[in-house]
Amino acid sequence: TQLLEQSPQFLSIQEGENLTVYCNSSSVFSSLQWYRQEPGEGPVLLVTVVTGGEVKKLKRLTFQFGDARKDSSLHITAAQPGDTGLYLCAGESTDSWGKLQFGAGTQVVVTP
């Protein structure tokens, strides 16, 4: 089993501040996906990164895939209360098509 470690587990910040969530593993992934989940709902896909060193931007969210494809980060600029939620990273191993290994998640709370 490839373990994905997410940090921090919980993050509480004020509106307007920046935050970064990290996702690390000792194993290589063919792709890595970031999701956001609201209570009582399924995860919603934010982005998929595939290439080592890849950087993707989605409005105020910036996603980076490590050069070795073992780690990733999510950076939110000028966080807003609407960014509150559980952020999950999930990696697809190189030898198991479609099977995702999820990190434990980072609960982000942005207060006005």
Place this chain on the structure above:
Amino acid sequence: GAVVSQHPSWVICKSGTSVKIECRSLDFQATTMFWYRQFPKQSLMLMATSNEGSKATYEQGVEKDKFLINHASLTLSTLTVTSAHPEDSSFYICSARDPYRAAIEQYFGPGTRLTVT
């Protein structure tokens, strides 16, 4: 596009009974669907991979005789929890891939909250 639905959204059943949960891809055909379980304050754990027209592949530690999966069509997979017990109470979520859109991306259903009393 790429919408996945689940039914029911929540269900309460008595211990010893069976419960069926449906997962449907609404606007695409999914040859492969995945079933996850999520306990409170925890992340998603993959239970099994559901393949259309063939037997499901279960993850280690998941009882295939307890969690029956049927993927009878390209848009429907079902998970039946047999002889449910209180410890089976959880949030069950399915996902699907659209092989013609972006093969590596998975789209998740809204989840089904199962409570066994």
